Amino acid sequence: MAARRRQAAWTSLAAGGGLAVAVLALAAAVLAALAPPAGAGPSLADLEREARRARAEMAALQRQLDRVGARLVAAEQRLDAVSARLQESRQAQARAELALELQRQALAARAATLYKTGDLTLLDVLAGLRSFTDLESLRELERDVAEADRAAEERAEALARDARRLARQVEAEREEALAAAAEVRDRKADLDAQLARRQALLQEITARIRKLLSRGGLAAALRLADGGEFTQVTWAKALLVALRMPVTADNVAAIVAWEMAEGGHWYNGASYNPLNTTMPMPGATAMNSVGVKAYTSWAQGLEATVRTLRNGLYEGVLAALRRGDDASAVAAAVGASPWGTGDFSRLL
Known part of the structure; x- marks a missing residue:
């Protein structure tokens, strides 16, 4: 009907x-009304392809950002660890240099004590010795003390050298870690900028699609x-x-x-x-x-x-x-x- x-x-x-x-x-x-006007710009199909491409690129960029973000976390953790080691090595260097300075001061004081004659003359010293054996024992004691002093000073110097070397090594590692972290941050900033551009492009394409659909x-x-x-x-x-x-x-x-x-x-x-x-x-x-x-x-x-x-x-x-x-x-x-x-x- x-x-x-x-x-x-x-x-x-x-x-x-x-x-x-x-x-x-x-x-x-x-x-004529249904036919698309000549020179009207991209078709809806073209815009949808552009939108799909932009979304795919954004997804790929986001995956890269996720990977770079993980690298950045690792780089910053490494930097934190190296910075802590650097602080420890600098403290160790300071302690070693202080120990060396104290050892040198002790050596100087001991040398002054051993060789200081004060009001005594050489005859007084010799008069106090009961035999040449006592004289030889005194000389051996002086040699032993001097050798112990030199050994202690050498150990202190070695400790100071090791501390300075460790500090330089850790400082170099810290510089490398800083450079690596900066590189990763730069990469992340670049990816962020690319992602922002794709988002802006997708918003523009979406607006054009809506406008095209609104024309019907x-x-x-x-x-x-x-x-x-x-x-x-x-x-x-x-x-x-x-x-x-x-x-x-x-x-x-x-x-x-x-x-x-x-x-x-x-x-x-x-x-x-x-x-x-x-x-x-x-x-x-x-x-x-x-x-x-x-x-x-x-x-x-x-x-x-x-x-x-x-x-x-x-x-x-x-x-x-x-x-x-x-x-x-x-x-x-x-x-x-x-x-x-x-x-x-x-x-x-």
């Missing part, structure tokens, strides 16, 4: 030579297909984009309910024709006696549906969709139109 009423409306509109010319002119205008048209609508196929929901959105109507929750709900009421494509043989329009298109075939068409592609079916809705008989439907805030109003407008579906508010 819906198809018969819609076919009658189309036949009535097309009757007469003048009206035929008007229909052809209208069809040409619609085709058949080309933009077809890009809503997933793998070249539509669901009832995505086709509803595609029809709204093709009509350049707001893609609101109410509008989508209304179109989906309309598809369910008509039963095209998914529930009958009207391929690519969810709303069961009878609009003739090249290669389309009638799937029933009243002329509901089975179309050759989603593009053709969408174009036929858009042409039908814009043939001048469905201004009430278009007005309700243009408002976009009342699914029931769309259903009522369809019910009041010659489409033939009736008011499908019960399906909302």
Whole structure:
């Protein structure tokens, strides 16, 4: 019944030579509106490819950042460890140099004590010795003390040298660690900058996609297909984009309910024709006696549906969709139109 009423409306509109010319002119205008303008810039497909590429690059950069971040943590931990060793080595150097200075002071004091004669003369010293054996013992004692002093001083000097060498070695390690950490920080800063540029690019591409979709048209609508196929929901959105109507929750709900009421494509043989329009298109075939068409592609079916809705008989439907805030109003407008579906508010 819906198809018969819609076919009658189309036949009535097309009757007469003048009206035929008007229909052809209208069809040409619609085709011109649906065709992408020359020099319009990248297509939606191009923009989506750019967006996918930008997202892939951002993911790769993030993985690099994660690796560099781990390297930076390791470099900073190494730097902390080397800095602690450097502090310890400097403290050890200070202790060793202090010990050397104290040893030298002790040697000087002992030498002064051993060789200081004060008020005693050499004769006094010799008079105090009972024998040459005592004299020899005194000399051996002086030699032993002198050798012990020299050994102690050499040990102190060796400790000081070792401490200074260790300090230089650790200082060199610290310089290497500083350089490595700085290199990693520079790399991280570079990756951060690259990631920020990709994020800005993705935001720009996303804005351009939204702008392109907001302009609508058949080309933009077809890009809503997933793998070249539509669901009832995505086709509803595609029809709204093709009509350049707001893609609101109410509008989508209304179109989906309309598809369910008509039963095209998914529930009958009207391929690519969810709303069961009878609009003739090249290669389309009638799937029933009243002329509901089975179309050759989603593009053709969408174009036929858009042409039908814009043939001048469905201004009430278009007005309700243009408002976009009342699914029931769309259903009522369809019910009041010659489409033939009736008011499908019960399906909302």
